[in-house]
Amino acid sequence: MTTSTGYLLGHDEKELARLEHQAAVLAPATRTVLRLAGIEPGMRVLDLGSGAGDVAFEAAALVGPGGSVVGVDASVKALRLAAVRAERRELTNVTFIHDDLHTVRIEDEFDAVVGRLILLYTPDPVEILRKFAALVRPGGVVAVMEYEMTAGGGLPQTDLCLRVITWICEAFRRSGLDPSLGARLGAVLRGAGLTPTVLGLQGYLEPGDAAGPRLGAETVRTLLPVIEKTGIATADEVGIDTLESRIAGEIAREGVMFKPPTLVGAWARIA
Template sequence: MTTTETPYLLGNEPDELRRLEEQAAALAPATRAILGMAGIEPGMRVLDLGTGAGDVAFELSRIVGPSGSVVGIDQSAKALRWAAGRCEAQGLRNVSFVHDDLHQMRLTGQVDAVVGRLVLLYTPDPAAVLRKFAGYVRPGGVVVSMEYEMSVAGLLPATPLSERITYWINEAFRRSGLDPYLGARLETVFADAGLAGATVLGLQAYRPPGDPTGGRMASGVLRTLLPVLTRTGLATAEEVGIDTLGQRLFEDQVRSGAVFRPPTLVGGWSRIGGS
C-alpha cells in the first residue's frame, strides 16, 4: 500500500508482489485465526485496507462467502492489476477493488467490518486511519488491524548471521521513519483512535530446521531493502551478499538445528459501540 504522504518502502514491482504472495502464504494461518477471533463471519460486507496483491481480500472472501462481499482498497494501480488477475484466476465473485488513497477517499454507506494487514506501519498517523474507517462501520461491526512485531524474527537459537539480518531489517525500517514494533503498540493505537478496550493478541509461527522459508523470506525482504541499507550506511552490498544470503541462512539453520521465527503477527480488533 502507498499513500500520497508516505511511500510504501518495499515497492510494487512484480518481484516484490511475488514476494508478498509468499509472505502471505506464511501468514495465512495466523491471519485466518485473527479474523475468526475478531468476528468476521459469513454475509459480512468488508473493506480490506491496503489490499496490495489481494491475499487478505481472498481470505476474507472465503470467510464471508457468496452472501458477503469484500472491497480491497489500494493506491497502487500495479498492485491492483496483479490482485485482479489473481482474483479472476481463483474465480472469486464477491471481491472487487478500488484504486484510491486511504487518506483522501470518501465512502457512502456503512460496512460490517474494516480490515487491514501490514498497512498502518506505512501511514504517518495510524490512529487517524483507524478513526476514519471506523466511522464507516455499522454499530456492532468490527475494526481489525494486523501488524508485525519484528524484533523476534530470526533463528532460535540465534546465530551471528541471523542476528545481523534481524538488525539490518529492523534498523532499515527505523531509519526510514517506520516502526518495526508497531504490532506491540496496537492497543494504544486503537485507544488513540477512540476504540478503547481493543483485544490485542500476537501469533507466532515457527519453521523447523530444514525448512527453507526463513532463508527465502530474509533474502527477499533484504533484496528490496538493500538500497536503504547502502544509502544509510547500515551495510554495503558486499557485506549483505544478497545473492547467497538465503542459502547461507538456510545452511546456518540446518547446521545449528535452529527453528526459524518470522515476525510475530499481532492482531487487534474492536467492536463499534462495544457490542
C-alpha cells in the same frame, strides 16, 4: 525508494512475489485473527491496503458467497495482480478500489474494516483507523494486524539470522517507520476510540523449511537500497545473491527454528 504515496517497499515484480510468499507464511495467523475478531458469513468487509489481495481473499473465504469484500490500495500494479488472482479463484464478491487511504471517499457502510501491514506505512495510524472505523455499523468489527519485527530470527539466534533481522528493523527505523508497531496496536486502537483485544501470533519454521530463508532474504533484497544508503551495511556485507542459501545453510547446520516476525492482531467491536 519511496513512491509518490511515500510507500517504502515499492511494487516491482520481485516485491509483489515477496508479498505473495509472505502472505502464504502469514495465512494461518491471519485467518485466526479474522475469525477471533468475528468476521462471519454474509459480512460486507473493507480491506485497507490490499496489496496483492491476500487478506481480501482470506476475508472472502470467511464471509462466503453471501458476503463481499472491497479492497483499497494506492498501487495500480498491486491491484492488477490482485484482480487477476481474484479471477483465478473465481471470486465474484471481491472488488478493488485504486486510491490512497488519505484521500479516498467511501460512503458505504460495512460490517467490518480489516487491514494487515498497512498502518505501518501511514504517518498517522490513529487517524486512519478513526476515519475507517466510522464506516462500520454499530456491532461491527475493526481488525488490524502488524508485525513485531524484533521477535524474528533464529531460535536459538544465529549470527546471520541476527544480522538479517537487525538490517531489516534498522532499515524501517531509519525510514521513520516503527518495526514494533504491532506491539503498540492496542494504543493505536484505543487512540481511535476503540476498546481492543490484542494478541501476537508467532510462527515457527523447521530447520529444513525453505520459507524462512526465502522470507528473510527477499525482505533484505527489497530493503537493500535503504540498507546501503543509510549505512546499515554494504552490498558486500549483505551478499544478496547468496543470502538465502547462507541463511538456509546456517539454520540447517545449527538445527535452529526460524521465527518470522510476530504478527500481532488487534480488534474491537464498534459500540
